Amino acid sequence: MSPIHLAQLCLFSIGIYAFSLFTYLVFYYDLFSTLFLGEIQSEYDFIIVGSGTAGSLIGHRIAKETNYTFIVLEAGGRGHSFHDIPAFGPLLHQSVFDWNYETEPQENACFAMENSRCKQTQGKILGGSSKLNNMIHIRGNTSHYVEWFHGKYNKKYIEDQFKYIESNIFHLNNIKYDSNLGEAVLRAAKELNFKLLKHDFGIGFMKSIVTQNQGKRWTTSYNLETSKYVFTNVLVEKLLFIKNKCIGAQITTPKRMTLFAKKGVIISAGTFNSPKILQLSGIGPEKLLNSLNIPVVKSLPVGKNLQDHIGTGLDLVLFNNSQSIEMFDIMNLWNVFQYFFNGKGPLTTPGCEVIGFISTKNETSPNLQFMVLPVGISADRGSHLRKTLKIRDTVWNDYFSKIFDKYTATFLTLLLHPKSKGEVRIQSKNPTVPPLIDPKYLSHKDDLRTIVNGVHMIRKLIETESLKNIGAHLNNIPFPGCENFEMFSNLYLECYVKHLTLTSYHPVGTCAMGLPETKNSVVDTTFKVLGIDNLYVVDASVLPTLPSGNINAAIAMMANIFFENNFKEILNINKVDFCNKISFRDFLLNTCPVR
Ligand SMILES: Cc1cc2nc3c(=O)[nH]c(=O)nc-3n(C[C@H](O)[C@H](O)[C@H](O)COP(=O)(O)OP(=O)(O)OC[C@H]3O[C@@H](n4cnc5c(N)ncnc54)[C@H](O)[C@@H]3O)c2cc1C
Ligand SMILES: *[C@@H]1O[C@H](CO)[C@@H](O)[C@H](O)[C@H]1NC(C)=O
Ligand SMILES: *[C@@H]1O[C@H](CO)[C@@H](O)[C@H](O)[C@H]1NC(C)=O
Ligand SMILES: *[C@@H]1O[C@H](CO)[C@@H](O)[C@H](O)[C@H]1NC(C)=O
Ligand SMILES: *[C@@H]1O[C@H](CO)[C@@H](O)[C@H](O)[C@H]1NC(C)=O
Numbered sequence: 001m002s003p004i005h006l007a008q009l010c011l012f013s014i015g016i017y018a019f020s021l022f023t024y025l026v027f028y029y030d031l032f033s034t035l036f037l038g039e040i041q042s043e044y045d046f047i048i049v050g051s052g053t054a055g056s057l058i059g060h061r062i063a064k065e066t067n068y069t070f071i072v073l074e075a076g077g078r079g080h081s082f083h084d085i086p087a088f089g090p091l092l093h094q095s096v097f098d099w100n101y102e103t104e105p106q107e108n109a110c111f112a113m114e115n116s117r118c119k120q121t122q123g124k125i126l127g128g129s130s131k132l133n134n135m136i137h138i139r140g141n142t143s144h145y146v147e148w149f150h151g152k153y154n155k156k157y158i159e160d161q162f163k164y165i166e167s168n169i170f171h172l173n174n175i176k177y178d179s180n181l182g183e184a185v186l187r188a189a190k191e192l193n194f195k196l197l198k199h200d201f202g203i204g205f206m207k208s209i210v211t212q213n214q215g216k217r218w219t220t221s222y223n224l225e226t227s228k229y230v231f232t233n234v235l236v237e238k239l240l241f242i243k244n245k246c247i248g249a250q251i252t253t254p255k256r257m258t259l260f261a262k263k264g265v266i267i268s269a270g271t272f273n274s275p276k277i278l279q280l281s282g283i284g285p286e287k288l289l290n291s292l293n294i295p296v297v298k299s300l301p302v303g304k305n306l307q308d309h310i311g312t313g314l315d316l317v318l319f320n321n322s323q324s325i326e327m328f329d330i331m332n333l334w335n336v337f338q339y340f341f342n343g344k345g346p347l348t349t350p351g352c353e354v355i356g357f358i359s360t361k362n363e364t365s366p367n368l369q370f371m372v373l374p375v376g377i378s379a380d381r382g383s384h385l386r387k388t389l390k391i392r393d394t395v396w397n398d399y400f401s402k403i404f405d406k407y408t409a410t411f412l413t414l415l416l417h418p419k420s421k422g423e424v425r426i427q428s429k430n431p432t433v434p435p436l437i438d439p440k441y442l443s444h445k446d447d448l449r450t451i452v453n454g455v456h457m458i459r460k461l462i463e464t465e466s467l468k469n470i471g472a473h474l475n476n477i478p479f480p481g482c483e484n485f486e487m488f489s490n491l492y493l494e495c496y497v498k499h500l501t502l503t504s505y506h507p508v509g510t511c512a513m514g515l516p517e518t519k520n521s522v523v524d525t526t527f528k529v530l531g532i533d534n535l536y537v538v539d540a541s542v543l544p545t546l547p548s549g550n551i552n553a554a555i556a557m558m559a560n561i562f563f564e565n566n567f568k569e570i571l572n573i574n575k576v577d578f579c580n581k582i583s584f585r586d587f588l589l590n591t592c593p594v595r
Helices: 003-034 053-065 086-092 142-148 155-169 180-191 270-280 286-291 327-331 333-342 385-389 393-398 445-462 465-469 490-499 552-576 584-589
Strands: 043-049 070-073 204-207 235-242 245-252 256-267 310-312 317-319 354-358 368-373 407-415 423-425 436-438 535-537
Touching: 003 086, 003 327, 043 053, 043 245, 053 070, 053 155, 053 552, 142 155, 142 552, 155 552, 180 204, 180 354, 180 368, 180 445, 180 465, 235 256, 235 270, 256 270, 270 423, 310 445, 310 490, 368 445, 407 445, 445 465, 445 490
Parallel strands: 043 070, 043 256, 256 535
Antiparallel strands: 204 354, 235 245, 245 256, 310 407, 317 407, 354 368, 368 407, 423 436
C-alpha cells in the first residue's frame, strides 16, 4: 500500500472506531435504562414480536384505531438520531445493532468470502432492518401479490393498499443528492432505448424513490409512540400453547418471564428469526424438532423455501476521476452542517441512486434489477466495508487493493426471481444460538446463467457514449480464482459470480403464505399459522416468492392488509365472543365470568 493510501486507511479507521464507540455507548445507555423502565404487565390483548417494518406498522394501527392493549417486544436497542444519517447506514452492519448472521459455507457461491460464507445482515434495533437498509421504495409487479392471496384480493385492492401506506404511513421523497454518475447512467439507459420509468413498473431505469423525511432516514417505527409501546432489549425465546392455542410467550429482559396474550401473538421478527421462534416453540419440520428433543406442537415446513435477491458487481466499474461521493465528503463538516440544518447534501445519500429493470430474455417482464451505487468497497481502503462482507485476504490484496488509485462504482446485477431455494433451521434448543442459514445460492443452473447475462448487459451500458464520456471503464483485473478463464467470457463470468456473490439482503419465504396442505405453506391467507389459534406471522418471511424489486414496500403492504382485513376479522370474531372482559383464568378454562 502506498503511503497516501495507508494514511487514508488510518484516518478512516479512526473515524470508524469513533463511530462504533459512540454506537456502543448508545447501546449500553439504552440497555441500562431499560432496567429501570416501567414494568411490563403480564397480560395484553396482543403481543407483537419485533419492531421492524411490519411490527411497527401493525402496532401503530392498533394504537390509533382500536382500544386493544398491546406491546411490541424488540430484541435490539434504541439507536440514536445519528444512526438515521443515511450515509452512515453501512456503519451499522456488523455492529451491536446487527444480528451478525452469516450463511453456512456455500457449495456454489460466496467463494470470495472467508470460509465461503456470505454475511446476512439484519437489523437488531428498534425499527428493524429498515434502520440499515438503502431506503428504496418500489412496489414491484402488483400482479404477483394477487397470486399470493390465491384470488382473495384483486389487483385494485392491492394497489389501494399501496396507496394507503404511501399516503398515510410512509414518508417518501426523491433522492436529495445527485451525483454525476446517476445522471450519466440514465442517459446511457436512454441511449440503449430503455424507458425512463416514473412510478409505473416495467422494463426501464429510474432514480430511486426513498423512505426519507427531510433527508433523514424514515422507518415505520417513527409512527409508533415507542416509549409507550415498545420494550427494547427483550428477547422472545419461545411461545406458549394450550393445546393448539397460542397463549403467550417466554421472554428474557434479561430476567426470564412469561407474558400472556389474550387475543393473539403476532410474530414480525423477520425471515431468519420468525422461523427460529416457531421452531423453538415446537412448530416446524417434525424431523428437526425430534432431533433436538423439542415436543412437536404442529408439524409445518417452517424455515423451508428461503429465497433471496442475489447478484454481483462490486467495484466492477472504474473511473480515473471522482464522479460522486467520496469518504472525505462524508467526514466534511460543511456537509454535516448541511445535513442537520437543511436535510441536504451527500450525507442524505441512500447509497443507490439509480435502479433499472431489465430482461435478459427480451421479455416485457424483468428478470434482473440493477442497482447503481456511486462507491465500491475499496473506497474506504479496507477500514470497514471489507469486513462487513468478510472478503478473503487474497481477494482483497489481489483485487480490491489494486484499484485504490481509481474511483470505483458498483453496478449490482440482481436476480429478481431465483430458482435456488434454501432453508433456515435452529441448531440448538438454546434461544441465544443463531440459526443455521443455508440459502443454497446458485444451486440452480439458471440463476447463474441469468446473472452472467446481466453482467454482459452492464458491459453494454459501460460502452455507451454517456458513460464513456465520463471515463467509465470495466475493472479488468482477473478475479482471484478465475485467472484461468478468458476475461469476460461466459466461463470467466460464471467463476466471477460464484466468487463475488452478493446479497441485497432481501431474504423471504421461510413462513410462506399459501393454501393449506400445499407444499411450503406455513400461514394461510389471513396470516394465521396453519392449525394454531391466536398465532400470526406478518413480515418478510410470509412472502412466498420474491417481489420484482426491493421488498420493504411489499412487506409494509402485507402488514397493512393484515390489519385492514384480518385484524378487523379478529375484532369481529371477538365481538361475537361470548364474553368481552374476561380474566385470564377464565380465558384458559374457556368459561365466562358470571356478570
Ligand atoms: C442492508 C440492507 C439493505 C436493504 N435495502 C433495502 C432497500 O433499499 N429497499 C427495500 O425495499 N428493502 C431493503 N432491504 C430489505 C428491508 O429493509 C427488509 O426486508 C425489511 O425491513 C424487513 O422487515 P421485517 O418487518 O420483515 O423484519 P425486520 O425489519 O428485520 O424486523 C424484525 C425485528 O424483529 C426483531 N426480533 C427478531 N427476533 C426477535 C426475538 N426473538 N425477540 C424480539 N425481537 C426480535 C429484530 O431485532 C428486528 O428489529 C434491505 C435490508 C438490509 C438488511
Ligand atoms: C375506544 O374507547 C373510547 C372511549 O371509551 C371510545 O369512545 C371509542 O369509540 C373506542 N374506539 C374503538 C375503536 O372501539
Ligand atoms: C426483442 O423483441 C422485440 C419485440 O418483441 C423485437 O422487435 C426485437 O428484435 C427483439 N430483440 C432481440 C435482441 O431479440
Ligand atoms: C407482472 O406479472 C404478471 C403476472 O406474472 C405478468 O403477466 C406481467 O407481464 C408482469 N408485468 C410486468 C410489467 O412485468
Ligand atoms: C485512465 O488512466 C489510465 C492510466 O492510468 C489511462 O490508460 C486511461 O486511458 C485513462 N482512461 C480515461 C478514460 O481517461
